[in-house]
Amino acid sequence: MTAAGDGRALRAAAFAVLALGVIGPIAAGLAQTARAAFGLMPAIGAAQAGLGPWRTLFGLPGFATSVQLTLLTGLGATVLSLAIAFALTASLHARLAGTAAARALTPFLAIPHAALAIGLAFVLAPSGWIVRFVAPLLGLDRPPDLALVGDPWGIALILGLVIKEVPFLVLVTLSALTQFPVRQHLAAGQSLGYGRAAVWLKVLAPQLWPLIRLPLMVVLAYALSTVEMGLILGPSNPPVLAVLLTRLFFDANTALLLPASAGALLQAGLAVGAFALVWSAERALRRVGLWWLRRGGRGTAAEPPLRVLAAGGLVLFAIGALALVALFAWSLAWRWPWPAVLPESWSLKAWTGAGPGLGRAFLRTLVLALVTTSLALALAIAWLEGEDRGRRGRAGWAEALIFLPLLVPQIAFLYGLNVLFLRLGLSGGLGAVIWAQALFVFPYVMIALSDPWRALDPRLPRAAASLGAGPWRRLVAVKLPVLLAPILTAAAIGMAVSVAQYLPTLFMGAGRIATLTTEAVTLSSASDRRVTGVYATLQAGVPLASYAAAFLIPALVHRNRRALRGADA
């Protein structure tokens, strides 16, 4: 078989897996949700099509507040994340090499949303670390009676989302910046009398935007529909829409499944509406921006706000780091009365006393992460190699297809899919959970691996071909070993994404597959911070260890290969 034919076969296989494994199920899940939203769910005896579910949904107490809160936190967190990420990149770009930045941001990328949220709750709560620090100064003798976590405005939730998303956006922006000559543009702009901040806003931002639009949409979709962060940091009554819906889906009263499905469809509608909003904001800003540009102001006033935002970003990183330490500290604390800054006594009892449940959840989390990551990695490599052999780039629709699972709110199709799986007798098994997680692991692995794969020196496989090596030998003996570092980095990202999955594990596992994440989220509402700390620490530990391995293994294997060191991210 010729390499081109081989490539076609590989591409067709990867595409078939994606179509049957991703698009089909998402569409089927959405359809199932839509049917239930309009009253059709034979499994619970609902056979009367109509608008009843919507009426029930709109009539739920606090429903309007839930929707408002969802929009406020989702849009607010996204806009703030983008602004801070841009300000940080603009302020630190000159001093920050790509790889150094990646290394510094790794812990924030690695830790699951739930673990960060739990750590933040430990830090921000009235009985948490920050209040403990300031208590002596303010003369407090008991935790203040303030809702600092779960506040009715969703400020804590926005804070949590921003801390988690800014590092992702900074990395995406830095990698986009490598595609054009930033230094020259800065020099050219500054020589015309524009301030640094003005050049960033007027010259670089418009060029950056198309490259970071899709990742920003992913952030937006997540921020609008997060369940675990909403549960831990958001207000509880009424909560954000996704949390409300999860409650309805798991309510003992199965009749509530119908309004829950209507809400899930509404959640998808909110995402579509938000995307439309971004699109129209882009068009409006283009006009306003051109008007602003043509006025020729040198923009000296732009500098201070940019600095404030960047400084705010650094403060948020510090809080995030504190949150991570707080998880670990609580898991080892024994007596820690308020307002002591450090525990009075330390103990391993929370770890040793956690019982066999901890070990089981840990093992299951690890197995799920390893299996889903291997599957995703194999598929990504097949896809990329197929592109190479067909000697063609990626079509726009293929790129959109890869991002699809990250753009559709999980809750909008996962429950519908679960119903479908139930009917097929597939629900509640490890297999269903593996598949559901892989749905979200694959896009990230693919995104992480695509750029380094394409950056591989094309003369290497050519040299191998001229020495008689066929396509498979070129792949196995040349490309994969040379790409070891980026492949392991992609794998670490895959592990982190898998470990972080809450809703897919909960829904597709029918609540019966307990992982570190589902346990940690459940425990977060319980009272014992030590046990929660243990689960959350371990939950954060798995991805952190994966990243460490992704860094150490290539360094060890290639310790004697200068050309391959420093090439790793």
Place this chain on the structure above:
Amino acid sequence: MSLVLENLQLTLAGRALFAPLTLTVEPGCVATVMGPSGVGKSTLLDAIAGHLAPAFSMTGRIALDGRDLALIPPEARRIGLVFQDAVLFPHLSVGDNLAFGLASSVKGRDARRGAVERALAQAGLAGLYGRDPASLSGGQRSRAALMRTLLAAPAALLLDEPFSKLDTGLRDEIRAFTFANVRERAVPALMVTHDPADAEAAAGQTIGLTSIGETP
């Protein structure tokens, strides 16, 4: 065993890069192709080696030892490539790079190791089997890359500006080493270069490629 190009022409978006090229390179000879940058010298080598990008199309015929290469995949063409900068595999040691090239007809661990060691010695690289290719000097790297190519027992060689990155003193030495090996193994070689001194040292035919459609 000769390399034959017959009325070879490459077109990009309907525009021919150069006038049809006809050329026969005899075994042990080095033919030189010269021409301004952008005329398509490297694309010509891509076409012969089988790596022509899909945007280009080719008319005419490429034959090696009487066999038409058009439908043969790159790895089966038995055409060795020598690049400007050696392009040694960065993840393999110097010796393993050569072992990668060594034809699989050489069987047995000891025989293969011996063949590689002999080739290393021949290239003045004795004792460097385990070295990181990144730690070699420019000249050592060039010799290692040539040896890797020759160990695959190619039926023809393509040299893509093979000496242009070397210092003047080193250039003469590597050039002599390369051409001596071409002669000794009696393979036809086609070299692309900017340097008239390369063409002179090759002492074979020299073809000047000019772009068509533009008058200089």
